[in-house]
Amino acid sequence: MGTYRTDKSWHGIKQAVFAGRADPDSVAVDVKIPAAWGAGAADALAGILPERGALDIALAAQAWIAPIAARAQTTAIAPELGAQLHELLAARLGSPSAEVWQNKTSVQPGFVFNLNAFVDEAGVFDIARLGAMVQRAVTALTLSAPSAHRLNIGFTDLNLFLARLGVDYDSTPARDTAFTLTAFMGAQADIASARLLARGAAPGYTVTAAALPADCVVPGLKEAAAAAQREALAAGSRRHETLLGFSATPEIEALLGAEARNFAPALSPVDDEGRLSLWVNARLAALGLNAEAALARMLSGEALLPPVRPAAHAAMHDALEPLVARMPARPAAPMPARRQSNREALPARRSGYTQKASVGGHKLFISTGEYGNGRLGEIFIALHKEGSAFRGLMDAFAIAVSLGLQHGVNLEDYVEAFTFTRFGPAGTVEGDPAVPQATSMIDYVFRNLAVNYLGQTNLAPAVPEASDTVGDGAADRAPLLPLDLPAPAPRERRKNLKLVSNA
Known part of the structure; x- marks a missing residue:
């Protein structure tokens, strides 16, 4: 090149x-x-x-x-800013958003920090350096987009950072540490923004500070965050309306070498090349184990890398949301685990029967499938000349009943639930001497099954009613003693009154 x-x-x-x-x-x-x-x-x-x-x-x-850098020299805000930004990027500490790389005007430019680049080989987190870099990022973004009143200062690969600390992602200490870290970065950004307000004509926005959690696993971080908050509150106002936000461009985080985006958990213990991920190696190192020792303990049944609950990501999102103005979409609630089905499969070749009948002049066919012991396992109901909607509903009904039978629902329960259902067509049954009358096709189906599989020939007789008598049948007009009056009711007697004279 x-x-x-x-x-x-x-x-x-x-x-x-x-x-x-x-x-x-x-x-x-x-x-x-x-x-x-x-x-x-x-x-x-x-x-x-x-x-x-x-x-x-x-x-x-x-x-x-x-x-x-040219604007920094002209305004004398930070004469060494250009060299500092090169240093920051070359060390893979952080990167601006894609719009800044492309020199495009943005109403909400951002800067992403790689938390793990601030941790040395001894596992010490350089808090002071991160604070200084956050302030430089705010200054750089302000010079890049002077009219922007919203910035997105964020971080990436929190999962690896927590693994290096030996903290489980799905834990209260992890969420408290992430909250304290975010509050620290927010306070440092407030300090830089307040200094820039004194130089500009922005109206200013009031600085606020959130209460810090009681505990933080990073030594000195809570104290540094509290000190930064006091300094920011003393300034009173800042130039920008909001300062914290997470990048919407995964390429920026990939450029910094992040395994997991922003505050998301890692989904796999191996990388794309089939090797152990960085966070797994960090987790094992925090436990004082090499890969061989870890494998031996896992083979003995110890869960060194327990899977993260699907809800853990959402819990981390909820923990940081009060501090961060621009958050990614909240992770969707996990789908409940599918309950193990106890469905008993029917044999590939099965016995049964097919019954042809007519209910109120409408033909139908009932076909059954049986288990090897003769127990009913499925039914099919085929209609002759009914409409497509009615046929589809009857097909779906038969499938639902079949699934219930295969999952252990007793046929007696179906017979009790669906006999005496009333809707047209109904009336005299032809073709099946065991069932002379039916109040509906479904009533007929389960009367037929009751006779053939349960031996129930003593079901109460069906009393069909015309389909246009809903609410006016004999059973509906029967008195509900002691509240109803006996028939004929007064209203019905009034129907028979005639006008004799109008004199």
């Missing part, structure tokens, strides 16, 4: 050229990035700058840093 003069922050970092693709179907472009970042970061940079040809990350960074 040639030799160019780049910021000294990139000197001494071994570079490599990868074939980067914005998406699997796009044409690959040469992307020059630090060799340790890997092909995933090359794809991410190609996705951030999709309309570019060959890419060099140092030069691409200079394209968005240079205008900010």
